[in-house]
Amino acid sequence: MNILIIEDEARIARRLQRMTADFFGNKPTQITICDSLQKGLEHIADHVPDLLLLDLNLNGDNGFQVLEQMVAAAFHTIIVSANTDKAINAFAYGVLDFVPKPFDQDRLFQALTRFVNPSVKPDAGIKYLTVKTAGQVRLISITEVIYIKGAGIYTELHLKNGQQELHDKSLGLLQQLLPDGFERIHKSYLVNLQQAEKIVINPGTRYGLLLKTGEVLPVGRSKYKDLKNKAI
Incomplete structure (x- = not known):
């Protein structure tokens, strides 16, 4: 299981890494952190992840550029962002979930459960x-x-x-x-x-x-x- 976190705030990135590792427990999991949009895009080009945890505001860069470039990519994306006004647009790009900041373990685990369990659907399925x-x-x-x-x-x-x-x-x-x-x-x-x-x-x-x-x-x-x- 290869998981990529694109998050420019080191404290939040480490928190996401720790919680994600706790969720998957003993299952072999490689979690990589990229602290900028460009690093994230380069990593995806070389190592396609199974799951992407993506912030939308990356030192002034727009995380939607990842969605636009990887629009129908063969991996799931969970948005973790304070920009809740972008949620509708994010779901239009086919993201699996939108976790608003600040978040707790229960909410992140809910999103990760949707990733591992196909029967658990988003509250309202995608429209596009x-x-x-x-x-x-x-x-x-x-x-x-x-x-x-x-x-x-x-x-x-x-x-x-x-x-x-x-x-x-x-x-x-x-x-x-x-x-x-x-x-x-x-x-x-x-x-x-x-x-x-x-x-x-x-x-x-x-x-x-x-x-x-x-x-x-x-x-x-x-x-x-x-x-x-x-x-x-």
């Missing part, structure tokens, strides 16, 4: 997924997403307009961010249940999910019971 294409950042409303397909270490967003967008986060990471209306029906598929019509049973007891578009996606055997209980 952010993609970066040809150097431009775009926000895609999750209401426009029909389903998400795993594509190796990436994912494909399949949209109502028939287009597909590539996202750098894995299915597992996106599952942690998306609201409960998205269901993992298969190891390779996350579906917006509002776009589902019915479950179909094919010969050989193979299950599928018929979408409003007419497309049928596979349903894993272990997922069938849970999906059936959703009253599709």
Whole structure:
């Protein structure tokens, strides 16, 4: 587990480091502190973390530059900042949580629990997924997403307009961010249940999910019971 802290106040950085180490206990964890925006960006370029703890005000530099450059990066970000007025914008970039300063151990542990446990969602799931294409950042409303397909270490967003967008986060990471209306029906598929019509049973007891578009996606055997209980 590689964790990066970008925080310019040494006292707060050490506090974050200590609390994070306490949270993970005996689990092997490497925690690195960078005290400036530039050092943080250079570290990410050389050593992609599993989790980033990021302040937004870094000696006058804007921590949002990290989010803008790593917009769909394959790691989660938790903002730790006194700039609570920036929370809505931060969530638009797909951060896992926003911990306001001053913070205590319980609040930080709550955010870290969301990182390790996919079933623990933010209070209100994200409303947008952010993609970066040809150097431009775009926000895609999750209401426009029909389903998400795993594509190796990436994912494909399949949209109502028939287009597909590539996202750098894995299915597992996106599952942690998306609201409960998205269901993992298969190891390779996350579906917006509002776009589902019915479950179909094919010969050989193979299950599928018929979408409003007419497309049928596979349903894993272990997922069938849970999906059936959703009253599709």
